Amino acid sequence: MRYSLPLITPALALTSILPTATSLVIGPFEQRPYEQQHWFETRQQKSQRPDTSRLAASLVIDTFQTPLHNDLGFWHGTGENLTFQHEPGSMRLFPTDPDQNFHTQFNSHTCFSLSPWRDQYLHVVFEGNEDFTVSLNEHNAECNPARAPFPGVPDSVQASRYVMRTRSWDPDDGSNDWDDDWKLGKQRRPLKHRLKNDTRNGGRQRPAWSKRSELFIPLSHFRVNHERLVSVSFTGFYTDEPLTLYRVEIVPDVPGPSSWNNYFHVPKKLPTGQLILRCSRPNSFAFGIDDGQPEYAQEVMRILDEENVRVTFFAVATGLRDRTTNFTRFYREMLRKGHQVALHSNTHPKMEALPTLREIDEEIIQSIRTLQDQLDIHSRYFRPPFGTVGVRLRQQLAQYIDDPYVVNWSVDVEDWLWENSTTPERQLDAFYRDVARGGNLAVMHYLNPITVGYLRHFIRHVKSLGLNIMRVDQCLEDPNSPAL
Incomplete structure (x- = not known):
C-alpha cells in the first residue's frame, strides 16, 4: 500500500x-x-x-x-x-x-x-x-x-x-x-x-x-x-x-x-497534534514499522533480537481484535522485549478523506480502546494511514489524546512501490538515499518476505554510520520513554 x-x-x-x-x-x-x-x-x-x-x-x-x-x-x-x-x-x-x-x-x-x-x-x-x-x-x-x-x-x-x-x-x-x-x-x-x-x-x-x-x-x-x-x-x-x-x-x-x-x-x-518527520535526539535513528502479515511476524522478531535493537510498531486495531492473526500475542511479546507499540487507526482508511468528523473520531476512538483492551497500553503516538495528514485529523486527535504526536517519516524504503516489482532491490536504494540526505525516522512494513529480508541490511547500514537505533519515543526525547 x-x-x-x-x-x-x-x-x-x-x-x-x-x-x-x-x-x-x-x-x-x-x-x-x-x-x-x-x-x-x-x-x-x-x-x-x-x-x-x-x-x-x-x-x-x-x-x-x-x-x-x-x-x-x-x-x-x-x-x-x-x-x-x-x-x-x-x-x-x-x-x-x-x-x-x-x-x-x-x-x-x-x-x-x-x-x-x-x-x-x-x-x-x-x-x-x-x-x-x-x-x-x-x-x-x-x-x-x-x-x-x-x-x-x-x-x-x-x-x-x-x-x-x-x-x-x-x-x-x-x-x-x-x-x-x-x-x-x-x-x-x-x-x-x-x-x-x-x-x-x-x-x-x-x-x-x-x-x-x-x-x-x-x-x-x-x-x-x-x-x-x-x-x-x-x-x-x-x-x-x-x-x-x-x-x-x-x-x-x-x-x-x-x-x-x-x-x-x-x-x-484549535489544539492540534504535533507532526513529526524526524528524530530530535542527536545521533539517533528510529524504525517505525507499520502493518504486517502474521506469517512474517516471527522473522521480524528474530532479526530484531539478533541485531539487539528496539523499534516502534504502529498497529491497526482490527488486526489486534482478530484472534486468527495472533497479533495481540505478538505485540505483547514485543512489549515485553522493550519495543514500543503505538496507534495506526482502526481500519486503515485515508482518514483525512473521510467526509465527516464522526468517522474520523470513530477511527481514533476504536484504535485507542483496542490498544487499551488488548495490550493494556495508552499511547500518544499515532501514525496516519498512508501518511495522509490534514488539519481535521490533527485537531480530532487532540480532542482524545493529550498532546499527541502524529508520526510520519523522513526515510521511506518505498516497499509499497518496489516489493512486488521486478526490481525489489530498489528498496535498498531508497533507504540509502534518504539516510544519506539526513533522514533518521523510517517507515516500512512486513507485508512481503523480501522486505523483511532487507530489514537486517537496513539496520546494519544505520549502525555502520555510527547512529544509535531506538524507539520513536526515545528518539524524540520523550521524558516518559524508557531509559536507553
Missing part, C-alpha cells in the same frame, strides 16, 4: 511554453520527488527576497500572474497529481485526494523569515471549495533543500473556520451601510470594490453574497519557526469541489465585524 507525503510534482517538459499561455490546463504527472526540479527554480538568478529592514504594510506572495512563478519570483505549483487550470490572475485546482497540494514558495534555496510580519495575517482570496487545509511549511534545520525532510514540518489550520464572506453592493445605493463604515475610518471596503478583475452587471443591484471569499488567518496560529519558512500550501481536500485561488498575501489588519462581512471575527486556534 502506498504511503506518501505532500510533495511537489511540476511539469518539467512545459517550461518553455508555459509563460506565454493565457489559459492552461495541466493534468496529473508521474514523477518521483527527487526528480522534481521546479521546486528549486527561480525566475531570476538574483535574490527575490523582500527588504525586511523596514516593516511593509503587506507582503504580496502570489497573484497568479504566471503558471510557474509567484510575485516573489519563486516557484508555485501542484503535487500528488493535482490537476490545475491557470489564467492570468487565478489558479483553479481540481482536487480528488487529500494528499494533493498546491505550494507557493517564499524562497527556493534557503530559509525565509516572516518575523517582521509575525503579528499580521495570512490573507487568501479564493472561490469554491472551503474544505481544505492551509499550512505554513518550515524549511529543515539546515535550510538546505538537498537535506531531508524537505519541505520540513508544517503547521496547519482548517480553512473553513477562517472564511469571511462579503456582500456585493450597488455603489449608487444610498442605503449601503458599508459606506458609512468607510467614512468612519474602517480599513477595508467589500472585496467586490477592491479587486480590479471583479466584474458586475450594469444597473442597480440588490445586496447579494459575493462568490469570492477571503481567509484571514493570524500568523500566530501557525506554530512553526517563522524565521525558517519555505512555502504556503493548500492541501487536505476531502471533497472534489474545485478551488480557485486569486491572491495570497500578508496583511496588517482584519476588517471589523459588520453586516457586509456577516459580522466576521477571527476564531481561536
Whole structure:
C-alpha cells in the first residue's frame, strides 16, 4: 500500500511554453520527488527576497500572474497529481485526494523569515471549495533543500473556520451601510470594490453574497519557526469541489465585524497534534514499522533480537481484535522485549478523506480502546494511514489524546512501490538515499518476505554510520520513554 507525503510534482517538459499561455490546463504527472526540479527554480538568478529592514504594510506572495512563478519570483505549483487550470490572475485546482497540494514558495534555496510580519495575517482570496487545509511549511534545520525532510514540518489550520464572506453592493445605493463604515475610518471596503478583475452587471443591484471569499488567518496560529519558512500550501481536500485561488498575501489588519462581512471575527486556534518527520535526539535513528502479515511476524522478531535493537510498531486495531492473526500475542511479546507499540487507526482508511468528523473520531476512538483492551497500553503516538495528514485529523486527535504526536517519516524504503516489482532491490536504494540526505525516522512494513529480508541490511547500514537505533519515543526525547 502506498504511503506518501505532500510533495511537489511540476511539469518539467512545459517550461518553455508555459509563460506565454493565457489559459492552461495541466493534468496529473508521474514523477518521483527527487526528480522534481521546479521546486528549486527561480525566475531570476538574483535574490527575490523582500527588504525586511523596514516593516511593509503587506507582503504580496502570489497573484497568479504566471503558471510557474509567484510575485516573489519563486516557484508555485501542484503535487500528488493535482490537476490545475491557470489564467492570468487565478489558479483553479481540481482536487480528488487529500494528499494533493498546491505550494507557493517564499524562497527556493534557503530559509525565509516572516518575523517582521509575525503579528499580521495570512490573507487568501479564493472561490469554491472551503474544505481544505492551509499550512505554513518550515524549511529543515539546515535550510538546505538537498537535506531531508524537505519541505520540513508544517503547521496547519482548517480553512473553513477562517472564511469571511462579503456582500456585493450597488455603489449608487444610498442605503449601503458599508459606506458609512468607510467614512468612519474602517480599513477595508467589500472585496467586490477592491479587486480590479471583479466584474458586475450594469444597473442597480440588490445586496447579494459575493462568490469570492477571503481567509484571514493570524500568523500566530501557525506554530512553526517563522524565521525558517519555505512555502504556503493548500492541501487536505476531502471533497472534489474545485478551488480557485486569486491572491495570497500578508496583511496588517482584519476588517471589523459588520453586516457586509456577516459580522466576521477571527476564531481561536484549535489544539492540534504535533507532526513529526524526524528524530530530535542527536545521533539517533528510529524504525517505525507499520502493518504486517502474521506469517512474517516471527522473522521480524528474530532479526530484531539478533541485531539487539528496539523499534516502534504502529498497529491497526482490527488486526489486534482478530484472534486468527495472533497479533495481540505478538505485540505483547514485543512489549515485553522493550519495543514500543503505538496507534495506526482502526481500519486503515485515508482518514483525512473521510467526509465527516464522526468517522474520523470513530477511527481514533476504536484504535485507542483496542490498544487499551488488548495490550493494556495508552499511547500518544499515532501514525496516519498512508501518511495522509490534514488539519481535521490533527485537531480530532487532540480532542482524545493529550498532546499527541502524529508520526510520519523522513526515510521511506518505498516497499509499497518496489516489493512486488521486478526490481525489489530498489528498496535498498531508497533507504540509502534518504539516510544519506539526513533522514533518521523510517517507515516500512512486513507485508512481503523480501522486505523483511532487507530489514537486517537496513539496520546494519544505520549502525555502520555510527547512529544509535531506538524507539520513536526515545528518539524524540520523550521524558516518559524508557531509559536507553
